[in-house]
Amino acid sequence: MLLHYLKSSLDDIDHLIDLTKKDIEDIKEANHELVFERTKIKNDLVKAFENKKSLLDNELIKMVSNNKGMDLESILNEEQKTLLNEMKIKLTELKSVNKQYAKFVVIVSEFYNTLLDKIFPRELEGYKKANRTPATLLKVRA
Template sequence: MVKHYLDEAISELQELISITKQDIQNIQKADHSCVDEHTKKKNELVRKFEKTKSQLDSELIKLAQANSGTDLASVLSDEIKDKLGELRESLEILQKVNKEYAKSVVVVKEFYDSLLKAMLGVQNGVSTYGDGKNSSLADAEKLLKLRV
């Protein structure tokens, strides 16, 4: 059962990695057509992974209890140990890909924020857009939304 849960967890992580890499490519191409679909898929995969990981933990605890006094590493087969290493590696890859994705998202957000500020005539956090009176960026954004 441990092998089954390990295979399942690794598969879920690899799918998360794949989707996140696609998201990075889509950001670079300014293609946002898959954002909603990918977000739903990734949320579902995270939930599945959490459940699988919990089941794996339970199985490992059962093994440890059944072999009390014995080191768990000596109880596990080489194949299971390799799979645990693969799981760890997949988690590390996902972490790196998520960091890259986060950087891309921040860059895009900063670009849109600067574009919005330029469109609204914002200087030092104050806009003189519209009627010439000073107002906050939030007020200017509301005005823009009303006019659009």
């Protein structure tokens, strides 16, 4: 069962990495609708991974409790150790890709916020920004 959870978790991580890389490319091309469409898929994958990770943890705890006096390293076979190591590497890669994605998200968000502030300026009240005031550029004369 442990091998099944490991392989399935690795598949989820790979899929998350691929989707995030696609998101980065789509942000670069300003295909934001595609990014928004993938958000639900990514959220579902994260939930599935968290569930599998919990099942994986439970399996490891069972293995340790059934083999009292032995450490986890000596309980696991080589394939299990390899897959656990691969999971660690893939999670590190996912973290790196997510950092790159977050940078693009912040840049795009900052661009749109700055553009919005230029079109609809906000008045400052102390440290808080107050409501937007109508821009003279957009005043309509009837």
